[in-house]
Amino acid sequence: MGQLVFWRNEGEAAELPPVKDNRLSVDFPAIAENEQLARMLVSAFLTPLDPTMEELSDVKTAVSEAVTNAVIHGYPKADERNKIHMFLENRNRLLTVTIVDYGVGIEDIALAMEPMYTSKPELERSGMGFAFMKAFMDTLEVKSSKSEGVTIVMSKVIGEEKGDNREHE
Amino acid sequence: MSPLFEIRKNFLVIKVKGELDHFMADQIRLLSDTYLEGTRIHNVIFDFKDTTFMDSSGIGMIMGRYKQVKRLNGRIYAVHVGPAVERIINISGLHKLLRVARNVDEALEEK
Numbered sequence: 001m002g003q004l005v006f007w008r009n010e011g012e013a014a015e016l017p018p019v020k021d022n023r024l025s026v027d028f029p030a031i032a033e034n035e036q037l038a039r040m041l042v043s044a045f046l047t048p049l050d051p052t053m054e055e056l057s058d059v060k061t062a063v064s065e066a067v068t069n070a071v072i073h074g075y076p077k078a079d080e081r082n083k084i085h086m087f088l089e090n091r092n093r094l095l096t097v098t099i100v101d102y103g104v105g106i107e108d109i110a111l112a113m114e115p116m117y118t119s120k121p122e123l124e125r126s127g128m129g130f131a132f133m134k135a136f137m138d139t140l141e142v143k144s145s146k147s148e149g150v151t152i153v154m155s156k157v158i159g160e161e162k163g164d165n166r167e168h169e
Numbered sequence: 170m171s172p173l174f175e176i177r178k179n180f181l182v183i184k185v186k187g188e189l190d191h192f193m194a195d196q197i198r199l200l201s202d203t204y205l206e207g208t209r210i211h212n213v214i215f216d217f218k219d220t221t222f223m224d225s226s227g228i229g230m231i232m233g234r235y236k237q238v239k240r241l242n243g244r245i246y247a248v249h250v251g252p253a254v255e256r257i258i259n260i261s262g263l264h265k266l267l268r269v270a271r272n273v274d275e276a277l278e279e280k
């Protein structure tokens with residue numbers, strides 16, 4: 001039986017272990033409790049890619065922002081039929097996260113994405129959700145129109161830092 | 170995990186345990202009002218020692234507490250700020266509104 005061993009030393013480049021491509025597709029009700037569930041799912045999905053603490057926290061934050069937005073803004077009226085769809089994909093260390101809601105939608109996407117803009121200041125929202133998604137992921141795409149719901153597609157290469165290390169040797 | 174509240178002098182110390190998200194932000198907002206509304210407590214210390222995660226819901230909740238105590242010349246402190254919380258605080262500009270101290274005792278001494 002063969003065995004592959006990978007190790008990382010300070011300042012020494014490490015080989016990135018090969019990881020099989022993977023997908024996960026889930027639907028869950030739009031309730032605040034499921035924001036944590038979504039973060040846990042994406043953390044578990046990333047585990048085989050051995051992400052750094054920073055990568056893991058970046059992705060968890062971005063997912064949390066997108067799901068929280070669907071819960072708070074997408075469905076202003078609570079109803080058990082309110083649904084969020086999450087699709088995770090890993091292709092050769094490129095993580096793509098798609099989060100879809102079928103709620104009220106966004107009329108002016110450019111305005112919504114401006115840092116500090118919020119339509120709900122009375123709920124003490126800070127208007128930083130999109131800013132964090134943009135800061136913590138490599139790409140961010142927002143698709144929506146009024147009463148058509150919102151689709152967020154964001155991606156990030158996992159293991160980039162380690163990969164860079166290797167190239168600079 | 171639930172947040173822990175403690176009164177020290179005229180400070181409210183809020184120990185944020187676990188993940189400071191939408192769910193916990195709502196909990197802290199609700200509970201802190203009973204300590205801050207119509208009392209002599211005008212300062213809030215957020216203790217992030219056991220905080221593993223924070224997102225924009227946390228930012229909004231802290232900004233809300235800032236506005237609440239500012240009217241009474243109170244201050245907001247953040248102590249035991251780890252890397253996860255620090256990045257979120259810096260990107261959002263929240264670091265301009267609050268004071269960072271190493272621990273609760275240091276924050277208490279400052280005022």
Ligand SMILES: Nc1ncnc2c1ncn2[C@@H]1O[C@H](COP(=O)(O)OP(=O)(O)OP(=O)(O)O)[C@@H](O)[C@H]1O
Nearest residue numbers: 069070073074112118119125126127128129130225
């Ligand atoms: N899924 C959604 N459905 C409908 N509107 C949305 C959705 N997501 C975002 N928006 C709109 O975009 C605005 C900006 O979103 P963003 O996440 O940046 O800030 P916020 O949610 O208002 O505040 P924060 O994220 O800091 O708590 C929201 O106030 C809302 O008007």
Ligand SMILES: [Mg+2]
Nearest residue numbers: 065069129130
């Ligand atoms: Mg938001």
